[in-house]
Amino acid sequence: MLRHWNDVGVVVPDRTPTGHREYTDEHIARLRIVQACQRVGMSLPEVRLILTRSEARRSEVIERRLEWIRAQRAQLADAERFLTHVIECRHDLVTRCEDCAQYSALVPRFASRP
């Protein structure tokens, strides 16, 4: 993974006189940020845009991730509402409950990635 990030220029370590890769605190900080960006669904080309404030498409990429995160949060809230109701539902059969039917219709199919 480190070699790949080196090859694509996302995190390029220094080289010791003997040719070994050397990671400074700065590199480690960069690695952590790259990993965090990937965990929120960014591709490496997108991550590269994030790392420098002056990149023109930076806010566009971040806004798109934020939209995705907010959509996920809304879907989780619908799923939570459904299950919270079911556990408290007073009907012997959930199929006889209009609220169960209504809330269940709102539960999304979760997409793990955008």
Ligand SMILES: [Zn+2]
């Ligand atoms: Zn119910």
